[in-house]
Amino acid sequence: MNRPERTAIYPGSFDPVTLGHEDIARRGLHLADRVVVAVAARATQVKRPLFSVEERVDMLERVFRDDEDVLVRSFDGLLVDFARSVGARLVLRGLRAVTDFEYELQMAQMNRELYPQLETVFLTPHPEYAFLSASLVREVSALGGDVSTFVSPTVLDRLRDRHG
Numbered sequence: 001m002n003r004p005e006r007t008a009i010y011p012g013s014f015d016p017v018t019l020g021h022e023d024i025a026r027r028g029l030h031l032a033d034r035v036v037v038a039v040a041a042r043a044t045q046v047k048r049p050l051f052s053v054e055e056r057v058d059m060l061e062r063v064f065r066d067d068e069d070v071l072v073r074s075f076d077g078l079l080v081d082f083a084r085s086v087g088a089r090l091v092l093r094g095l096r097a098v099t100d101f102e103y104e105l106q107m108a109q110m111n112r113e114l115y116p117q118l119e120t121v122f123l124t125p126h127p128e129y130a131f132l133s134a135s136l137v138r139e140v141s142a143l144g145g146d147v148s149t150f151v152s153p154t155v156l157d158r159l160r161d162r163h164g
């Protein structure tokens, strides 16, 4: 029996995309036919991004160049409106540690209020990436540390351009 194609969105700041994000997006394809990586122009936890939305989208497109079922889009405004616009009823988020939990639960509950048909699904990271975050990658890179095992080569080049 044919079932309709299932689209999931994987939203975030991706400032920049890490190997942990890549892993979650690809594993999302076990749950959906297509994963739309949704780069937020405005994040809930207000912060000044290191990379512009255009740069973040560009890095993601390069990273997922060979993954034809992973698409990359940016969005401005509510996540639920973006989800509706691409026909997605599934939101993927990575959950690393208990410290992530409260923020993630709040967002999932709010999104459910705004769009009851939208389900948030949490994926646990590969143990290798359990400690990894884009903010730590930015900090280590800015201070001259080696982040080559945490990001793809294309992202590493951009970080080196930015931090020297």
Ligand code: PNS
Binding pocket: 011, 012, 013, 014, 040, 042, 043, 044, 045, 077, 078, 079, 080, 106, 107, 108, 110, 111
């Ligand atoms: O990678 P991040 O910064 O943790 O991602 C947070 C993100 C982008 C998923 C969240 O800030 C978001 O959904 N922003 C879009 C605006 C919105 O819908 N806000 C209400 C969320 S409950």
